[in-house]
Amino acid sequence: MMVTQIIAGLKNFFIFNSTLSTKEGEELKKILYYYPVTDNTDVQIKNVGLVEGIVQFTDTFRPSSPVSSLHTNKTRHLYYQPEKDFWLVMTLKLNRPTKEKELSNESEDLEDDIEDSVYQALLKQAYLMYRLFWGTFRDAKNTDALKMTLELFYRAYLQSMKLANADILNMFSGIQYLPLDKDCFLKVQTFVNCLESTYDFIIHTSFLYNDYLIWSGIEPSDMQVVYQYLIGTLLPANVEAEMQGGSIPRNSPSPFAALRHGRFITGPSNLKLAQTVGKVPKVYLFANGESQEFYLVVYRALSATVCLFIKGDTELNLELFKTLDDVINTKLINIVSDIADYCSKQVITPNLSDTASRYIYFNNINLAYKSTAHLDNKQSGNLACPKESVRIAAEMKGNIPFLGQAGETIVKTMNDCWVVMKTSNHREFYIALQQKNASLIDISEEVKKLCDTELKGIFFNQL
Template sequence: MYYHPKNVDIDTKIKQVGLSEAIIKFTETFTDKPCESLHTQKARQVFFEAEKDFWMTVTVNIPYVERMKDGQSYFEYSDEDVQDCVTKSILTQSYRMFVLFNGSFENILARANGDVSILQQRLDHFFTRYIQTIRLAQSDILDMFSGIHFLPLDKNTYLRVQCFLNLLEATFSMVQYTAFLYNDLLVWSGLEQDDMRIMYKYLTTSLFPSYLEQELQSASPSVSQTKSSSSMHYGKFITGPPSLKDETNLGKIPRVFINTEEENEECHLLVYRALSASVCLLVNASTTLTFDLFKKLDAFLGPQLTAIASDIGDQYSKRPASLTDPVYRYVYFNHMNLAQKTTVHVDNKKAAGVNIPQDTLRLLSDISSDHSKNQQDCETIVKTLTDCWVVGKKSDQREFYVIINQKNANLIEINEEVKRLCAANFNSIFFLD
């Protein structure tokens, strides 16, 4: 259906596809579980059955360095640098991102009356661009979790956000679902978790950064004024009309496919922003989007969202700065609500790097992968060659990893240190001992 890179000759493509099919079929005779990966000295091949009879596979070259021995040069391959669990997560995410904007493979074929060329065109259009954005060398345990960073608010502010969204859905009946974010942190969502997870990934890694880049390059002020009330607000459409003064330009409005109430439900994705707060509106695809509708939405959203965003900003700025003890770093993930926290990474988007060595970071992914195969709660404690301690806990659908840099500590002291850390940072979360 799709092969990258395109310039590979047809014989090589046939060999690669044939080998993949052979491996998948051959391994089926030994187990009910699908084949996940193939390890060779120079490459790693990872398989993913995206839908029934549809397989995706990615081949990654193993990093190597050239060495000299007895006057002869040879290549030393770093097999541990490529992790199946991380690569599989990247492959799975690429499928989910495709489905978000195109619908499932089966759905595309059903709408095209079985015309395979339509599916091939969609795959080519999406993946040729998407592959350029994959940074496999920078991928780690956060890509495995693909979680969401939440913004906890006080009860009154949270209820105010929810009332605002309820009123929005009641006033504009064509709005099916809504989500509210502040900066890159999720406050509330009306979508199913899997839908919100991939939507969050798209918003925080693609849509918001490109919008902010355009805003920095643009000299025009983003303050709008509603004529009816003459009230100033800072609201603006991120997807939708770039300017409410130009009725000829409705802007780019993505169509997305979600599975919250029904499978492959097609919606327009409207995103409106005021200050640092963003509201996502998923409007039924059968709705005709008119300029008059955008004006009404702007008049409703602008003043209210500006006021809420200002209040959240005041509350956000008054928070005490997190004084993270440099002795330890941690990563936390909750499988039930997809919440994740990290002090291992300099920022939530991993743009500014990590605070720990790469081999220690890979160790976290390995421990998590081992824990995922265990149905029960478990704990793993590892001491690295650099005398750094790594503790991984899996408890009640939650995963918690701590890196402690105490060279002369023993196992009992490390265990006590982890208990103190849990009590200080996760006092409302119960970890089984």
Template sequence: MFSASNQLILYLLTLKLNHCDILDVFQGIQFLPLDKQTFLRVHCFVNFVEAMFVQVKHTAFLYNDQLVWSGLEPEDMQVVYRYLVTSLLPAHMETELQGGSMPRHSTSPFSSTHYGRFVTGPLNLQDSCGSTGKVPKVHINNLTCPESYHLIVYRALSATLCLFVDGSLQLGIDLFKRLDVFLGPQLTSIVSEVAEQCSKQASTPGGTTNSVDSAPKFVYFNQLNLAQKSTVHLDSRRTGNVSVTPEVLRLLADINADKN
């Protein structure tokens, strides 16, 4: 009972209640629109990963906290996405900025040829102890009963790859070494392509180079695929970084409550 209470308190601390608003009501997923060629490149990459590593049952690919591809059902990805963008990734980036993991400008401690590293998993693949670090377990619904998976998160620059590995397997350091050798160079290459595409989108008349003050303000949520988009919120970190007043945010929540 005491352990359960501690877990509840730790969870409540991650909610950032002082910054909760309409997006916390929707709890949607922010998708990254890409051109067909770039999206196909990402799709082929994640399929190749699943083919090369039979332990990997599902994958998800994010860029700058925006979802590009997911092999999970939307309801399952909704929960995983919220955990990633509001808890796991911000904590990891904070550790990096404090110099506890890897400086942003340096290459990976695992390899000199790429910028990839594990967010969940071993901190140092050369550790003589062979420790696999902390890898959380997630429980995903399917047609019959929930299944458990190890959530291995690998990051290169602004791209994040989530690997859902069979939860019945015992993770070993050899698997992480093979993943790093395979994922690091390819993910680093894909990041440059996605970044180039995002830069092209931002430079178009409808891109993000328009003044934030003059751009129309809206909050969009699609209940069918759980997609959300907001020009009111300037990032997805739930830090109160918004372009409108608190009164406007409360008005949006009131309108949504009246609609329901």
């Protein structure tokens, strides 16, 4: 059985804190944010009360394992407690067969097609993205201020969530790195060091080429969230704006080719016409467990993106941006040209056939990932292998804690495809093979070849 669209949409999303009110009749005070606004207060209170009851019940019988989900016939409920007493709840509407006969035959299959861990990751990401721009919930001055910022943020954020296309990549929330030769990498590092040593208000710098990270001066856990914001929201929005404005030819092989002179993406986009510094977001980083506030100034030239994390108490003015523009643009153009030249000389992977093996790799140490199973990194649902294989990979990932530090799992699907997971040294490797008549020995040999080719035999211990 194949279901074309399992997730029908978002039924509700809310945030509450039970300690905000303990008096009967004042239950509404517990609710900090609730979507949709069309649900009346009775429905809101009822939904929050249900979650409170479930949380208390599981705390009583399984205090070491907090509740994370609830399954019903037509919905899937996800729970996440990011801070003490604060709960995020997301309820998904499911497409269910309408006829009783269809329901009995397909209900179990549909149940298996939704991986809780994937949507748990989405819920966690929703919190981390809020925290990036507003800090923790407890950092808010008061309850009213918290409600206001939650409303401002989630009103737009919930519209951008791609629920139907969520998969194992959401569980990783990984970073794509661009490996360079030592000369190119040294030029990038020298450029970053020069900026930070010249301007003491620049505390950290990150450097990207297209959607690939080359250098980051912030903690991987912080960069993970910043990276998702950059490639998922900020950069795509600006590329589209440039196309609509006519500054980039739509048929250009590289949308960045026309941008010979760089510009600020956050801050004054046109320094010649700007009267103010424009919008410069503040972000919160959490190295060593303590929040630090920075301005996030993003500059782009050609295919490169430079993120400057500037002290939060720095006075930003047009003169400062003009100075940075002069320094960054001059040095950046040459560096990007060298990177582009290096990349053009690398071996290009030939177009793979529809039945070729596909893989997903993830490194838990530096959060790097690579996927040939996905045709892009836009969470568009464009896959180069059966969706079922990617779903099974997500299910396998959920079983990693039971495998120990190293292990291998092989699954044959109902469609005669094979899915293999190898884990070792904090690395994970998932392979989808479309070889219907292959034996287990054939699959093991194919996986070994793929590991030797793509991972060069250095990531996995011999089992």
